[in-house]
Amino acid sequence: MACPFINDPVDEGAALLRTELNIRREIVFRPRIDVLAFPDSYLFERYRFTSQSITYIHNLIRPYIHFTNHSHALTSHQMLCVALRFFANGSFLYNVGDAEHLSKATVCRTVRKVCLALKRLLPIFVVFPGHKPVRAIKEEFHRIAGFPSVIGCIDGTHIPITAPSHNEADYVNRKSIHSINVQIICDAAYIISNVEAKWPGSVHDSRIFRESNLSNRLQRGEFDGLLLGDRGYPCQPSLMTPYPDPEPGPQQNFNRAHCKTRARVEMTIGLLKARFQCLRHLRVTPERACDIIVACVVLHNIATIRGEQHPAVQFEDPDDDLIHLPAIQDGRAVRDIICNNHFGV
Structure with a gap:
């Protein structure tokens, strides 16, 4: 460009x-x-x-x-x-x-x-599920709220951009802002383990995950563990979402632990944007915006690994999609097993 x-x-x-x-x-x-x-x-x-x-x-x-x-x-x-x-x-x-x-x-x-x-440097510093052993990653997540077998928390965040000259409508998100929809997965230490920064703002979080290479690898059983996501994702055997209408007892306990654990990805996104203020609005083409986002993710991981000071974080309105996707049968069964075995009264 x-x-x-x-x-x-x-x-x-x-x-x-x-x-x-x-x-x-x-x-x-x-x-x-x-x-x-x-x-x-x-x-x-x-x-x-x-x-x-x-x-x-x-x-x-x-x-x-x-x-x-x-x-x-x-x-x-x-x-x-x-x-x-x-x-x-x-x-x-x-x-x-x-x-x-x-x-x-x-x-x-x-x-x-x-x-x-x-x-x-992306393949060196952004590795799923992380540079630590999987067992250590699960233990760090488990210490947050007792949720078992978690190897990552997933969420999407919108990075505003200037209206592009080509395919402008594709980049208008549900808030009528031109943006790049970025998929972030992190571990319990706020290190980003996966990033997808190539989709226009109009694309739904669930589609970004469904078409990602990581989704295919999870479905093939390459990783022993679970992702936690909000209701904008479908509940799958490898991707746990909260109960939409939890009953008192185990289901409410499940949702509370799920919410507290998944807050790590919201905090990670907040740290990323606070550390690199350019992500508040990028005045470049979508292609260059994606490169800047990836560069900032690499720098964020370097800063986190090296123990750099955290900037003050200002949380934004949640990016949860208004569309709540139903759980598929296999995902619902896994969720019920986890709920009954780990969060029973």
Whole structure:
């Protein structure tokens, strides 16, 4: 996609005058900022990472960032910091450029390069059901509310985007906002173990899961464990949803434990959006928006694994779909077994 911020508005009269008089525009090199010279509190506020983590991320992506040897060109370290600043504050590119003493065009190209480099790290940092043994993942979930055999919690979240020029109606969600509908699965430690960031906002959560590769793998029995989802998903043997009208006793106990455990994915999504304010609204094409979302997911996992400070989380209205899907027979049977064996009075 052509960068929408490359061409600065130029006074046509001044341009013609320079051409006639053969006057060259003076090149001004503005001073560059040595980011790592600032304290970690300053870095977290503006980049969401401490100096050690910035160096760690730089070492990971440096092989995938190509930069020129021109004088005064950005180094790979500087490129990472420019992108992190954009991810963290979500402002317009010219604001990021002003803060980093760079042009809008440079910021645009830099963010794109860093996004693609981080995207290549997705198979390393986003792994289902996680980097820990499955038994450890189940135990961490079980400690929350006593729900057995959980290996992940699933939910969808909408990332607002600017109305695209092609297939605009496909991206309008049920709140009449243009968005990308992103499927997130996390573990009990707020680490994202699966992400699907390619679907327009009009697509329902259940369809995203049904057509995902992970759904097929779960149905084939590749994983020993359950996902927990809200009523926007159908209850399946490998995907437990709450009882729609729980009876007093075991069913209500089941629903309470289910809700308390599934809150981990809502918290994870809240942390992701609080850490990277750019996800509040992306002013790029859908394709580039998806790349930015994936890059932020990778960075979120790195921050969580390295114990970076959590930003203040502001919970949004739940994204639960208004459509409540019925349980399939096999899923209902598994749910009843879990309910009776683990949540009986």
